[in-house]
Amino acid sequence: MMIKRLQELLAGVPDISAWKIIDRRIQGQELYLTHREVDMQRSKDVRRIFLTVYRDFQEEGKKYRGSVVVQVHPTYCAGEIRALVERSLDSARYLRNRHYPLVQPGSETAAMPESSFAARPLEEWLSPLAETIYAQEGAAEARINSAELFLSRIDTRIVNSIGLDVSYRSYSGYLELIAEDGGKAEDGGKAGDGRKAENGRKVHAGAAAGEVELYRELSFSEFESGLLASEVRDQLRYCGDRAAAGATPHLKRFPVLITGDPVPDFFGYYLTQSAAESVYSGISTAKVGESIQGDEVRGDRLTLALEPFLKNSPASAPVDTDGFALRTAGVVDAGRLERYWGPLRFCHYLGVPPTGAIGNVTVSPGSKSLEGLRQEPHLEVVYFSDFITEPLTGDFGGEIRLAYYTDPDGRRRPVTGGSVSGNIRDVQPQMYFSRETQSRAGFRGPRAVLLPQISVSGAAAT
Numbered sequence: 001m002m003i004k005r006l007q008e009l010l011a012g013v014p015d016i017s018a019w020k021i022i023d024r025r026i027q028g029q030e031l032y033l034t035h036r037e038v039d040m041q042r043s044k045d046v047r048r049i050f051l052t053v054y055r056d057f058q059e060e061g062k063k064y065r066g067s068v069v070v071q072v073h074p075t076y077c078a079g080e081i082r083a084l085v086e087r088s089l090d091s092a093r094y095l096r097n098r099h100y101p102l103v104q105p106g107s108e109t110a111a112m113p114e115s116s117f118a119a120r121p122l123e124e125w126l127s128p129l130a131e132t133i134y135a136q137e138g139a140a141e142a143r144i145n146s147a148e149l150f151l152s153r154i155d156t157r158i159v160n161s162i163g164l165d166v167s168y169r170s171y172s173g174y175l176e177l178i179a180e181d182g183g184k185a186e187d188g189g190k191a192g193d194g195r196k197a198e199n200g201r202k203v204h205a206g207a208a209a210g211e212v213e214l215y216r217e218l219s220f221s222e223f224e225s226g227l228l229a230s231e232v233r234d235q236l237r238y239c240g241d242r243a244a245a246g247a248t249p250h251l252k253r254f255p256v257l258i259t260g261d262p263v264p265d266f267f268g269y270y271l272t273q274s275a276a277e278s279v280y281s282g283i284s285t286a287k288v289g290e291s292i293q294g295d296e297v298r299g300d301r302l303t304l305a306l307e308p309f310l311k312n313s314p315a316s317a318p319v320d321t322d323g324f325a326l327r328t329a330g331v332v333d334a335g336r337l338e339r340y341w342g343p344l345r346f347c348h349y350l351g352v353p354p355t356g357a358i359g360n361v362t363v364s365p366g367s368k369s370l371e372g373l374r375q376e377p378h379l380e381v382v383y384f385s386d387f388i389t390e391p392l393t394g395d396f397g398g399e400i401r402l403a404y405y406t407d408p409d410g411r412r413r414p415v416t417g418g419s420v421s422g423n424i425r426d427v428q429p430q431m432y433f434s435r436e437t438q439s440r441a442g443f444r445g446p447r448a449v450l451l452p453q454i455s456v457s458g459a460a461a462t
Contacts (some may be wrong), residue, residue: 002049002074003159009081010053010161015089017056017065018102020160022321024048028152029122035144036134043123047074053085055092056099066095100345105163107325109318113309115171116223122151125223132225133177136232142181142239144232145213150174158323166323172314175218177232179239182211212243214383214401219441222312227439238383241414242402248379248418249405250458256420256451257373257380262387262398264443267363269424270304272391274331276342280349283392286337293335299430299452300366301335306358307444315359315442324356363445366433373434373450380404380448381420389424397421400459417459427451 003023010019025047032039049072056065068088072081117125129149137143150173157167216235220228258266273292278284286292293302308326309316319325322344330338340352347354374380380403387398399419406412433446 002047003157005078006049006051006072006081007159009078010085013082013085013089015055016053016085018054018161020052020054020102020158020322022050022052023157023159024050025155026152027122028150029126030151031126031130031149033130033147033149035146041126049074051085051088053088053092054102055089057093059096063099064096065099066092066097068092068095098349100348102160102162103164103323103344105165109166109168109325110308110327112168112170112318113311113316115221117151117153117171117173117221118169122153125151128223128225129173129175129228132228133175133232136229136236139233140181140236140240142179142212142236142243144236145178145180147178148176156317158319158321160323164323166319168318170314170317171221173220173222175216175220175228177216177218177235179214179216179235180211181239181243212239214239214242219314220312221314221316224312227312238402241404242383242416245402245414245416247459248400248403248415248456250418251379251456253453254456255376255378256422256454256456257378257448258387258451259380259382259448260438261440262381262384262389263438263446263449264361264440265387265389266396266424266449267302267304267361267443267445269389269391269394269396270302270332271341271361274304274337274340276340276346276350276352276354278392279340280346288337288339290337291335292332292337294425294429297335297429299428300368300433302332302428303334303364304332305330305362306341306355307360307362308358310360310362310439310442310444312439313360313442317359320357322356324354326356326358329355329358360442361445362443363433365435365437365446368432368435368450370434370436370448373432373448374406377406377408378450379415379420379456380406394424395421396424415459419457420454421457422451422454427454 003021028044031041050069051072052067052069054065054067068091070084070088126149133147134144152172154170159165218231270292272278273284273286306329320343324344329341331341340350341355343357344354381400383402384398385401389396397420400417403415404412405415430452432450434448436447437445438447
């Protein structure tokens with residue numbers, strides 16, 4: 001009813017050239033736990049309506065399309081909405097974007113795969129999720145300090161002024177987990193009796209010096225107990241190893257194996273370089289038909305594609321935020337750039353077929369097993385305090401929270417501290433990907449990437 005009323009109001013506004021509405025209803029459940037005790041459980045039911053207004057104009061014979069996005073609250077009256085639209089149109093006339101079309105109606109959209117969460121009410125999933133998480137305690141000395149679970153069912157509808165009207169339902173799950181390891185409390189108190197630090201992180205009343213916490217976020221759209229259990233066990237094991245870790249030696253330039261969460265960030269560089277928006281704005285000089293990985297590749301060649309639907313990914317969708325119907329799009333094949341990707345606007349500017357803004361990335365596995373990649377001396381970083389890849393320059397780096405150092409004698413031990421840094425353009429001719437794969441939110445690809453001879457600044461001298 002709100003959308004129909006909004007459409008009728010927009011039809012009577014002068015100077016509006018086109019419009020688009022994204023209407024989302026988000027119904028969710030939230031569960032907060034400290035150790036195994038429930039701190040709080042609550043539900044939510046919110047509606048968010050985003051309106052994009054477009055204003056077309058010409059200057060010196062060139063056609064432009066300015067646009068402004070505003071949020072329309074469901075309680076707004078007609079007068080409030082009209083005033084909001086008129087202010088937006090006034091701002092839009094100062095935005096000199098080259099003219100581009102809206103998505104036309106009529107394209108067939110693929111059916112959204114149904115999530116396992118659709119089988120019963122969301123609140124009934126909180127208990128089995130919590131049980132799966134806490135059942136992993138005992139596999140290591142570390143334990144779970146706290147967990148926060150969020151489950152949402154999201155109904156999305158996209159409508160525009162030229163007749164497009166598409167809808168779909170998706171599910172989103174999110175886990176925030178803190179594992180702890182650190183022995184007995186010095187003052188006789190129980191380690192883990194929670195209080196909040198000034199920065200919002202959980203700390204412990206009476207915690208022993210040297211107690212360790214590891215923080216982790218997981219996103220999902222299915223209930224996959226085996227995968228969730230594996231992730232939690234790894235977190236607990238890493239926390240225990242972090243508590244026992246020594247200082248990272250200063251290795252200067254050394255082979256580094258990155259695993260887990262940083263791997264998708266690493267490959268994000270190639271997404272930026274192949275994006276139509278980056279090419280149009282001059283950020284990328286990548287050319288279709290040429291190698292995006294350099295001229296002399298001696299390691300594994302990159303094959304990368306975009307997928308509308310990826311199992312257990314909250315980023316899956318049949319259409320993008322313009323309502324453009326999504327299909328699988330191969331972007332890089334064996335190091336060669338096959339196509340630019342992106343939403344209708346920037347692909348229109350380049351004169352190439354649009355792919356839409358697809359949320360999932362797949363990277364083909366490499367030529368070597370994980371154990372094979374571990375044969376030579378190396379530093380395997382499994383946990384960064386923060387890992388950053390600069391998608392424009394290719395610079396990357398991060399502070400080491402937990403790594404495993406394999407020395408020239410073949411001894412492997414946990415270490416912490418120091419940092420790694422490098423540039424993708426320098427390492428891409430000789431990097432190797434594992435045959436083993438991983439699935440994370442919006443990504444399926446190698447579990448690990450071996451980077452040759454990058455900078456390792458340690459926390460201790462060798």
